[in-house]
Structures are given as C-alpha cells and as structure tokens.
Amino acid sequence: MNNKILISLVISLFSFCSTADNFLIHAGALLDVKNLKVKKNYSIRIKGEKVVEVKAGYDVPNDNEILVDLKNKTVMPGLMDMHVHISGEINKKSYAEKFFMNDSDAALRAIVFARKTLDAGFTTVRDLGDFFQGVPVALRKAIKKGYIIGPRIFAAGKSIATTGGHADPTNGLRLNLMQDPGPLKGVINGPYEAIKAVRQRYKEGSDVIKLTVTGGVLSLAKNGSNPQFTEEELAAVVQAAKDYEFVVAVHAHGAEGMKRAIKAGVNSVEHGTYMDKETMRLMKKHGTYFVPTITAGKWVAEKAAIADYYPDVVQPKAAAIGPKIQSTFAKAYKAGVKIAFGTDAGVFPHGLNGREFEYMVEVGMPAFEAIQSATWNTAKLLRIEDKLGTIDSGKLADIIAVDGDPLKNMKLMQNVSFVMKNGDIIKNK
Structure with a gap:
C-alpha cells in the first residue's frame, strides 16, 4: 500500500472531507463582516484554495464546478x-x-x-x-x-x-x-x-x-x-x-x-x-x-x-x-x-x-x-487581512455556514453546519 492511499484511509477515519478543485456556493445570506452588511442571494466561486468571484444572484455552475447549495443558511468567513x-x-x-x-x-x-x-x-x-x-x-x-x-x-x-x-x-x-x-x-x-x-x-x-x-x-x-x-x-x-x-x-x-x-x-x-x-x-x-x-x-x-x-x-x-x-x-x-x-x-x-x-x-x-x-x-x-477575514476574490476560501440567522440567535454559532478551509469541504450537513 503506497503512502497516498494510507494517508487517505487515515483521513477518512476522521470524517468527510471533499477536496475537489472547483466549487460554486449559493449563499442565501452572506455576511460582509468588514462593512457589517447582510447580502442576500449571492454566489461564491472557488477555484482551488481561493475565492475567485463573489457576485449577486445565483449563478449557473460551470462544467467543472460542484454546486454547494447553502440557500437556507447564513454564510460567513471561517x-x-x-x-x-x-x-x-x-x-x-x-x-x-x-x-x-x-x-x-x-x-x-x-x-x-x-x-x-x-x-x-x-x-x-x-x-x-x-x-x-x-x-x-x-x-x-x-x-x-x-x-x-x-x-x-x-x-x-x-x-x-x-x-x-x-x-x-x-x-x-x-x-x-x-x-x-x-x-x-x-x-x-x-x-x-x-x-x-x-x-x-x-x-x-x-x-x-x-x-x-x-x-x-x-x-x-x-x-x-x-x-x-x-x-x-x-x-x-x-x-x-x-x-x-x-x-x-x-x-x-x-x-x-x-x-x-x-x-x-x-x-x-x-x-x-x-x-x-x-x-x-x-x-x-x-x-x-x-x-x-x-x-x-x-x-x-x-x-x-x-x-x-x-x-x-x-x-x-x-x-x-x-x-x-x-x-x-x-x-x-x-x-x-x-x-x-x-x-x-x-x-x-x-x-x-x-x-x-x-x-x-x-x-x-x-x-x-x-x-x-x-x-x-x-x-x-x-496581520493576515490580505489573505483571510472576509469572503472576497483573491482570498483563501475559508467559509462556514449556520442554519438560520445568527444575528437574531447567537446560539446558532455553536452549531456550525458547513465548514470549508482552503477550498476543501471539511463538513457539510
């Protein structure tokens, strides 16, 4: 058994982790944490480990993209x-x-x-x-x-x-x-x-x-x-x-x-x-x-x-x-x-x-x-605000989501349902 297979087996024991290169996220509510604004119905395009586009509306995924439906969730930076x-x-x-x-x-x-x-x-x-x-x-x-x-x-x-x-x-x-x-x-x-x-x-x-x-x-x-x-x-x-x-x-x-x-x-x-x-x-x-x-x-x-x-x-x-x-x-x-x-x-x-x-x-x-x-x-x-801290084009794709509206109920922040780090889906339920 080669090392790559062994590492994959070990990781699988811990939990699901998707490492596909490209994703398109449909975010029902996107938190602009820098300007304290809620953006409704947004698309976040991810290529590799970075965000490459954030735009209003639900865009159609390209042939090489996996669609991640977070329309019923509140999406924010990791x-x-x-x-x-x-x-x-x-x-x-x-x-x-x-x-x-x-x-x-x-x-x-x-x-x-x-x-x-x-x-x-x-x-x-x-x-x-x-x-x-x-x-x-x-x-x-x-x-x-x-x-x-x-x-x-x-x-x-x-x-x-x-x-x-x-x-x-x-x-x-x-x-x-x-x-x-x-x-x-x-x-x-x-x-x-x-x-x-x-x-x-x-x-x-x-x-x-x-x-x-x-x-x-x-x-x-x-x-x-x-x-x-x-x-x-x-x-x-x-x-x-x-x-x-x-x-x-x-x-x-x-x-x-x-x-x-x-x-x-x-x-x-x-x-x-x-x-x-x-x-x-x-x-x-x-x-x-x-x-x-x-x-x-x-x-x-x-x-x-x-x-x-x-x-x-x-x-x-x-x-x-x-x-x-x-x-x-x-x-x-x-x-x-x-x-x-x-x-x-x-x-x-x-x-x-x-x-x-x-x-x-x-x-x-x-x-x-x-x-x-x-x-x-x-x-x-x-001193990493050029790489993380917001969901913007060019930054690392660290993205999480919770069910419901945490701005009305902060207890929701104790139950994160979606986690992406460096463009890899770690958790999605």
Whole structure:
C-alpha cells in the first residue's frame, strides 16, 4: 500500500472531507463582516484554495464546478480564535499528566482537539502556549502538509514567564525538581534573558510570542494578578519581537501588569480581568486589542465550586477571577477598546469555542460585531487581512455556514453546519 492511499484511509477515519478543485456556493445570506452588511442571494466561486468571484444572484455552475447549495443558511468567513491551547485540556487529573504522558502522546491526542475545533467552524487559531513542548508547532506542520485535518495554527510555543510566575513550568514541584528552567524553557529574568527567550522561540518555529505579565489562575502559584515583568524586560521582549516580526500577546489579569505591557507596545491583552479606566485609555491610545476569554472565566468559576476539582492554591483564584471577565469585557467594549475574539479553549473542552459569542452579546455587544471580532478583527491582529477575514476574490476560501440567522440567535454559532478551509469541504450537513 503506497503512502497516498494510507494517508487517505487515515483521513477518512476522521470524517468527510471533499477536496475537489472547483466549487460554486449559493449563499442565501452572506455576511460582509468588514462593512457589517447582510447580502442576500449571492454566489461564491472557488477555484482551488481561493475565492475567485463573489457576485449577486445565483449563478449557473460551470462544467467543472460542484454546486454547494447553502440557500437556507447564513454564510460567513471561517472563524478565528486568538487564544487556544491545542495540546491539552485542563481537568481534575491534568496537573499530573506531564508525569505520565510523553509529548508524542499529547500530540496524538491533540489531533482530536484540532478536529473538534475545525468542526466548530474555527478555521484559524492562535495557540498561546503549549501544555506539552513542541506539540502546537508540530501539529501546525502536519496540518499544513495535509497529514491530518485541523485549523490553521499560529503557534507561540512555550509561553515566556519570569521565575515563579505564571507559566513557569516548575511551579509547585518539590525543590530538587524546580531548579532554574531558564530562557530555553521560557523562564527569564532581566532584559538579556528576555531577548534570548524570544530568539529561542524563533529558533523553535513559533509564529507569535506569548508573555505572562501577571499572575494567573491555573498555575501552581499563589498570586493571580500581580505584575511579573519589569518595564525593562518588556521593552527588551517587544524590541526583539519587532526584529523577528512577531505579534506579541500578553496574559494579564492585574491592571499594573497590563499598563506596563501596553506602554511597551504589545499587540494584545488576554483576559484583562482587573482592567481599569486608565488601562482602557492606554489600549485605545496604542491600538492594543483585547482578547476577553469569557468562556474560560465562566468555566473555571463553575469548576471552582466543585470540591477538589482544582489544587488548593488554584481554587480561590478561579473563584475570584473567573466571574469577573464578562463584566470587564462589557466595560471595555463600551469604552471603545478594540476586541479580537478569543476563548482560552483548553481551559475548557475544545470545540465549545462558539459559546463565547453568546456571552459577548449578553452584555451589550451587537451580534454582527461579535462575528466581526472573530473574522475581520482577528485577521488584522494576525496581520493576515490580505489573505483571510472576509469572503472576497483573491482570498483563501475559508467559509462556514449556520442554519438560520445568527444575528437574531447567537446560539446558532455553536452549531456550525458547513465548514470549508482552503477550498476543501471539511463538513457539510
């Protein structure tokens, strides 16, 4: 049996995936996410991996085109989640996994997580920190080569932290296991090591840089919000990131850590729980995006109420911080801060990313703007708006559809019925 046949058989085990070259889609409602307009009765012509024509009316397919009837659906660009952890899922037993699972075990499991994410309509994700070393980068390569089916991945590799800070992988271990991980494993102290850590991520094949500039909820450390990077360290990271053309995302719950990061020139703030008015003013001034991750906040708050679900040092942080993220998002949106969609999937089960839309709309964001935050805004944050983010001629054919009108019922975004990525039909039911 040759390799091509073997790969085809493996892919068929995961689900239907049509890879015909040319399609003509009849879209009953097409969302123009850039201009926030609904276009009725449109045709989308796809050749290979790109959209070649978008026009009003239902065109007749050419001899070499397959007609895809989405007249009863709402069609939009593939969704993008700017904050996932594709290599794992936090649960009651996950804190011990690194002692019993190899990175290769995690990589095989991540294939399932990737497929769930894509089936949920998310054709592009930004992985902000691997739970198992090298898995997101390896998964990105395998998906790009067509070995497995999954979303397009922009991977940060190992998150960069300070000693004892959120994302120091040795937190909570016994003393002889703590040692000093150093920049190689993403733990820095001082500007020199900060630069070295960025260069190490470049060497390992990362696409973006992730910093944990304040304490965090799920790490085995006491403080969940204190600042953990100095201004000098942040300046060094951002300068090195610019040299290597990295987008920089920062995990942050406390306001002081956010302010230092924003002033240094980072591109996005994740979570933002204790964001204050001054932080919002700075974000607007510097054009910094806010990636809210409301779903993760709600999930950890719910699980914190279950005895022994999280370690003792984590439980009070989850109970205190989790419930606040949605209200912070509401204030930031109202203040005019730029919003890019992100969920922190991996903190909760992969594939449930669509819940975030409903949570955003619940506190005042219009439905169309919520969808825009996961398409056009995310494309701009990743600097790929010339390739993705809208359905336009010349762009990659990442297209999804839902039954009914999500602008009237955002729950529909949790049940995507059609998924196309790079001109290949992944899901159609």
